[in-house]
Amino acid sequence: MKTLLEVHDLKMHFPLKSEKWFSKEKPVLKAVDGVSFSVRKGETLGLVGESGCGKSTTGRAILKLLESTAGQIIFKGEDITHYKGEKLRKLRRQMQLIFQDPYASLNPRKTIASIITEPMKIFGIPKEERRKKLDQLLDVVGLNASHKQRYPHEFSGGQRQRIGIARSLALEPELVICDEPVSALDVSIQAQVINLMEDLQQEFDLTYIFIAHDLSVVHHISDRVAVMYLGELVEIGEANEVYQQPQHPYTQALLSAVPEATPDREKERILLKGDLPSPQNPPAGCKFHTRCPLAEEICRVKKPELKRVSEDGQMAACHFAKEVVAAAPV
Numbered sequence: 001m002k003t004l005l006e007v008h009d010l011k012m013h014f015p016l017k018s019e020k021w022f023s024k025e026k027p028v029l030k031a032v033d034g035v036s037f038s039v040r041k042g043e044t045l046g047l048v049g050e051s052g053c054g055k056s057t058t059g060r061a062i063l064k065l066l067e068s069t070a071g072q073i074i075f076k077g078e079d080i081t082h083y084k085g086e087k088l089r090k091l092r093r094q095m096q097l098i099f100q101d102p103y104a105s106l107n108p109r110k111t112i113a114s115i116i117t118e119p120m121k122i123f124g125i126p127k128e129e130r131r132k133k134l135d136q137l138l139d140v141v142g143l144n145a146s147h148k149q150r151y152p153h154e155f156s157g158g159q160r161q162r163i164g165i166a167r168s169l170a171l172e173p174e175l176v177i178c179d180e181p182v183s184a185l186d187v188s189i190q191a192q193v194i195n196l197m198e199d200l201q202q203e204f205d206l207t208y209i210f211i212a213h214d215l216s217v218v219h220h221i222s223d224r225v226a227v228m229y230l231g232e233l234v235e236i237g238e239a240n241e242v243y244q245q246p247q248h249p250y251t252q253a254l255l256s257a258v259p260e261a262t263p264d265r266e267k268e269r270i271l272l273k274g275d276l277p278s279p280q281n282p283p284a285g286c287k288f289h290t291r292c293p294l295a296e297e298i299c300r301v302k303k304p305e306l307k308r309v310s311e312d313g314q315m316a317a318c319h320f321a322k323e324v325v326a327a328a329p330v
Contacts, residue, residue, distance in 0.1 A: 010071035033231035046222030102160035237314030
């Protein structure tokens, strides 16, 4: 498949106030620290990791909602890293975002019709076309067109997220970044929204970056999965390959916490020791070595490269990828 998006060595550092008054060193919080990956047209890339690892910041930097500190973002063969003004405005039509909280992301003072048609209005789409598009969008996301004059508080959480999805599709984008779109919903509603998103992907030829911390949801919807830890990618590969044979100890630990559908099967849980290090002062070498059960001296001094570890293209940033597979719990 054709590559739609390429991200090269993306960094997002936030300046902090120095505790030392006369210090020349300005402390920074390294939310994203050198992330590289590509997304093929029509696929879903799942971006997973625990809270604070930099998943959402990565998504917002790609969309140019945040100005990246360093790195390169290439969309459809064009370098959009420093797009501003009219160039950036035109780019908004092709890249959209589905927010995590379906209530906070909708203006409570506007009707559903106004919320969904606002992007079309901004880009000068004629009024009659906006009306037709509104009814079509409400229909494809499973909502009744007769409800378009209602306000967000009159809908359930699942319905509000469907409204958010309809708004994201109003300008017919190619790339949609989904920032934990089902984490605020009940489990039964999550399945409905995920199935809807898969149907819409086929119908509108969409490409997704699906950000989440629920690995079972990510496995269901993703073609490939990228695992983040403390602002860096530690593993990336085809979804089934990553889930069946993880090559990084952090991925193993995450997967060991996923509940099994078969209660009779005993599963060994990997409990990580210690706390998550601060992104303001990350460990030297491999950032995961402070919690890794397989860490050696080389992990403390040398940063591992994200390199190919399987014939199918799976990549992992670990000095002991082979040992990780051998030590995998049954």
